[in-house]
Amino acid sequence: DGGITQSPKYLFRKEGQNVTLSCEQNLNHDAMYWYRQDPGQGLRLIYYSQIVNDFQKGDIAEGYSVSREKKESFPLTVTSAQKNPTAFYLCASSIGARNYGYTFGSGTRLTVV
Amino acid sequence: QKEVEQDPGPLSVPEGAIVSLNCTYSNSAFQYFMWYRQYSRKGPELLMYTYSSGNKEDGRFTAQVDKSSKYISLFIRDSQPSDSATYLCAMSEETSGSRLTFGEGTQLTVNP
Numbered sequence: 001d002g003g004i005t006q007s008p009k010y011l012f013r014k015e016g017q018n019v020t021l022s023c024e025q026n027l028n029h030d031a032m033y034w035y036r037q038d039p040g041q042g043l044r045l046i047y048y049s050q051i052v053n054d055f056q057k058g059d060i061a062e063g064y065s066v067s068r069e070k071k072e073s074f075p076l077t078v079t080s081a082q083k084n085p086t087a088f089y090l091c092a093s094s095i096g097a098r099n100y101g102y103t104f105g106s107g108t109r110l111t112v113v
Numbered sequence: 114q115k116e117v118e119q120d121p122g123p124l125s126v127p128e129g130a131i132v133s134l135n136c137t138y139s140n141s142a143f144q145y146f147m148w149y150r151q152y153s154r155k156g157p158e159l160l161m162y163t164y165s166s167g168n169k170e171d172g173r174f175t176a177q178v179d180k181s182s183k184y185i186s187l188f189i190r191d192s193q194p195s196d197s198a199t200y201l202c203a204m205s206e207e208t209s210g211s212r213l214t215f216g217e218g219t220q221l222t223v224n225p
Contacts, residue, residue: 033212040121040217041217106156107154109154
């Protein structure tokens with residue numbers, strides 16, 4: 001079945017550590033996105049990529065980094081510069097040429113310990 | 114002011130009730146309108162998709178778009194406990210590859 005796989009489901013980070021969240025899709029979608037979801041704030045866009053080897057900052061990119069070396073993969077690194085990283089992170093993809101909506105992964109819950 | 118406004122609720126209704134969920138927006142360039150359903154600790158799933166104005170019906174769900182008022186609605190008929198979830202509206206402009214702008218989400222509980 002086609003879909004988006006996010007791993008791990010739960011992740012714990014110590015202060016000062018970088019962590020990387022995985023996102024893989026087998027939908028042959030061109031565009032991929034990373035969102036952060038916090039209670040009372042909805043979905044906020046971190047980074048997005050419309051083609052391989054190209055990506056753009058979203059609304060809250062500070063303290064995060066991404067890469068898009070393969071069409072199927074769009075990993076997100078939460079760096080130590082992100083001061084409040086505890087959140088639910090969602091990866092999504094879309095066909096890209098026109099907006100038929102996003103397909104989301106099941107999310108990664110990141111907690112700072 | 115947010116580009117998309119959605120009442121976060123929570124909204125609690127008895128089983129069988131008709132549920133109305135709404136969003137307002139300020140960007141007149143929005144042309145694509147969607148509703149997503151998100152169960153607790155899961156990713157959102159696309160529920161309804163509408164282009165421009167009008168109504169769309171799918172089973173117990175009806176989506177309405179009123180572009181003149183910049184207002185969209187999702188109606189759920191004969192609501193079921195399995196409809197208990199957070200419902201997010203989302204919308205985007207016509208331009209190719211345009212980003213979605215999401216509402217905050219409304220938390221709905223349907224009580225048996």
